[in-house]
Amino acid sequence: MKKLFFSFFILLSTLNFSQTKLFTVEDVIFGTSRKPQPFRQLSWIPNSDSYSWIDGQTENQVLLSSNIKSTKVDTIISIKEINENLKSLADKPIVNLFINWISKNELSFWNGANYYSFNTKSKLLTKVNSTNNNAEEKFVSPNNKLIAYTVGNNLFFSKEAGKEIQITFEKDTNIVNGQAVHRNEFGINSGIFWSPNSNYIAFYRMDQTMVTDYPLVDITPTPAKLKNIKYPMAGQTSHQVTIGIYDTRNGKTVWLKTGEPLDQYLTCLTWQPDEKYFYVAHLNRDQNHMQLKKYDVSNGELVKILFEETNDKYVEPQNELVFLPNSNDKFIWQSQRDGFNHLYLYDTEGNLIKQITKGNWVVTQFNGFDEKAKNIFITSTKESPIERHLYKVNLVSGEITKLTKDSGTHSAIPNFNNNYFIDSYSNLTTPRVVNLINTKGDIVKNILTLENPFKEYKMPETKIFTIKNEEGIDLYCRMILPTDFDSTKKYPVIVYVYGGPHAQEVNNIFGMGRYFTWFYLMAQKGFIIFTLDNRGSANRGLEFEQATFRKLGTIEIKDQITGVNYLKKLKFVDENRFGVYGWSYGGFMTTSLMLRTNNTFKVGACGGAVIDWKYYEVMYGERYMDTPQTNPEGYNESSLLNYVQNLNGKLLLVHGTSDPTVVWQNTLSFVKKAQELNKPLDYFPYVGHSHGVTGKDAIHLYYKITNYFLENL
Known part of the structure; x- marks a missing residue:
């Protein structure tokens, strides 16, 4: 037995x-x-070996920081201080502190429709921009000055506070711009894609006019009210998606000539770093044939099909292209083409340079490059299907080095030059441990060992x-x-x-x-x-x-x-x-x-x-x-x-x-x-x-x- x-x-x-x-x-x-855990919003501070986290609850929340080589903990700002500053700017107080680092000395946060930056050296709080009060799907540009957002089914753009520019003008609410499409399948979780230098906004346009309505009933009013949603069921007519490229400098929109069939799936949307070309994975409705296509941003024309993937059952593209640092012509592509999800190095002409990872295990996350782009870091199931570990992979030799040592499920966050990682893990007997490790896998500092x-x-x-x-x-x-x-x-x-x-x-x-x-x-x-x-x-x-x-x-x-x-x-x-x-x-x-x-x-x-x-x-x-x-x-x-x-x-x-x-x-x-x-x-x-x-x-x-x-x- x-x-x-x-x-x-x-x-x-x-x-x-x-x-x-x-x-x-x-x-x-x-x-x-299920209560809030310590070290919330743990993240690296850009261009430094320092890290920050939120401590405390409600009105006692504070943003703290420390350095990888120090035991000292500094208070950057408290929610009380922020609310005092907001009061002087005639804005309402915030209830929870959610921050995003912009640079070594600057962070940002949202308060309703207003977007703020805070300088940690000068202690100056600045209102950077704002949106319509009804804005949804808000995305800040890479230069942290502009905002793209949706109101209803249309896309808008805020150049500066109070200056709203409408990009799309659809009156039919069944045509939706700037929102996720294909019911969030294929790794899609947004409909707005800023270009690297903040000059363009790529966005989805989804036409659902041909999709049947599905009734949901709200019984709270008297009489009850009908709320229809678009729900294309298997075998029925699906929606049609196109992609627009809006130029924030001249206000013009170019539509990519994605062609037919109209009920194809468009995913893995990726900007080339120099903003000249845009990449889209086309998947047929049968989902067994994928083509990666390259488009000219200036006119929306198809430049070429880089490569294709087919499978007698299905192909499932889930991840955007990752360009090598300081490169406009080499990128990493994830695929299950050999039976397991692995990484492949391509050039922008569609030539396969090499398969980077290989084996009967799965890459679950791409974690970035080292400072000279000679190595990449990945999380995978190489050790065991029930564990996740961080690995370093040499791009030339393919040599793989396991960096995390303790058994369990690891999640890693690299710092700005990937010399250090925040490694958070747990296993059956360990609730949560957070260590700072280097590229050799050595533990440099333990910052949390959670009590059971x-x-x-x-x-x-x-x-x-x-x-x-x-x-x-x-x-x-x-x-x-x-x-x-x-x-x-x-x-x-x-x-x-x-x-x-x-x-x-x-x-x-x-x-x-x-x-x-x-x-x-x-x-x-x-x-x-x-x-x-x-x-x-x-x-x-x-x-x-x-x-x-x-x-x-x-x-x-x-x-x-x-x-x-x-x-x-x-x-x-x-x-x-x-x-x-x-x-x-x-x-x-x-x-x-x-x-x-x-x-x-x-x-x-x-x-x-x-x-x-x-x-x-x-x-x-x-x-x-x-x-x-x-x-x-x-x-x-x-x-x-x-x-x-x-x-x-x-x-x-x-x-x-x-x-x-x-x-x-x-x-x-x-x-x-x-x-x-x-x-x-x-x-x-x-x-x-x-x-x-x-x-x-x-x-x-x-x-x-x-x-x-x-x-x-």
């Missing part, structure tokens, strides 16, 4: 404090680990290990044992599942936040909490991720049952008491496991569940399922409406009535089918909430979920 399911095993338990405090649902929502936030609580033991599925693939698992665990007893199991793309649940981290605190609460109540990352989840390579293509739910179920079968062989597991909980894709998985595993699970609870992928949006849905027209078998197999008759256990579905991500139609359709088949179903709508339940209503949600398992499992 041991050979069957163990290929790798690590056992790390949480810190063994002899404390007896028990978790409550209130702890889950507002508890210790759960030191007063009776904590369960946590294990991370792997099991093999029938194909011999290692699947990473996490098991949280009940407190006061007794191996001679039998315990019920709650499987927490997500299981979908772009997510990895099992990591070597110290578990904090809402989900983990709920896991600990349920462990105190006598449940085993088990999680397995099935095929289709992230950071294991393209073959692992694409295994679910065109048949979402099928392969994932198979892997999850591998986990269940492993658990059933453990003497301390009650094989008749399995429950499952998840949200969003995890809601889809929860419902799938309740309906498609021959009554393996006795109880399920989930929120925001996708029930039928034909109700999901175009970009995500078609990437992983193709369209209902081209893949009817796959849509039919994954649709949970076809399995409602199999519901024999207890299932609780909850859904936000204003959910714009997984629309309410999903679970309402399931309820209707359950009614038709006379199948008992527990259902609760969270009125007015979107894809998650927040605020005081979250207390209600977690009491409901907790009690559901206590009463039924």
